[in-house]
Amino acid sequence: AGQYSYNNSQNTAQYEYNNAGQYNKKNDERAIKIIVAIIIAAVTFPIWSGILGVIIGIVFGLGGTIIGLGVAGISLIVVAIVSGYGFATSVLLMGIGLILFGVAILLVIPEALFCIKFLPWLFKQVAELIHKITGRKEFNV
Structure with a gap:
């Protein structure tokens, strides 16, 4: 019940699950990058x-x-x-x-x-x- 998609622009695989616990690896990476950017902005x-x-x-x-x-x-x-x-x-x-x-x-x-x-x-x-x-x-x- 999951699907696999491949993004050619970044050559990285994205995993999306359509179940109740929807998981998107790309969104997690983006959230971590945003948190790091906010910390860097605050420090600098x-x-x-x-x-x-x-x-x-x-x-x-x-x-x-x-x-x-x-x-x-x-x-x-x-x-x-x-x-x-x-x-x-x-x-x-x-x-x-x-x-x-x-x-x-x-x-x-x-x-x-x-x-x-x-x-x-x-x-x-x-x-x-x-x-x-x-x-x-x-x-x-």
């Missing part, structure tokens, strides 16, 4: 939470720097135009403002590449690792 929590904190800090820190440099650059340009300082001081303030604004624009490119290319790749790699540990085959991102 300080490591991966620190890494995640560093990544979030880089993203927000660079974003704040870009905004600060841009605002400072625009402010210096406006002060140079509106203020009653002499010509040389106004040109100096405008030049510094343009430099700060230019640096802010140059920093937008690495920030955008980091957020658009690296972060999705990193999250996909972590998801694939979790799927490998738990033994799941389907993966949609």
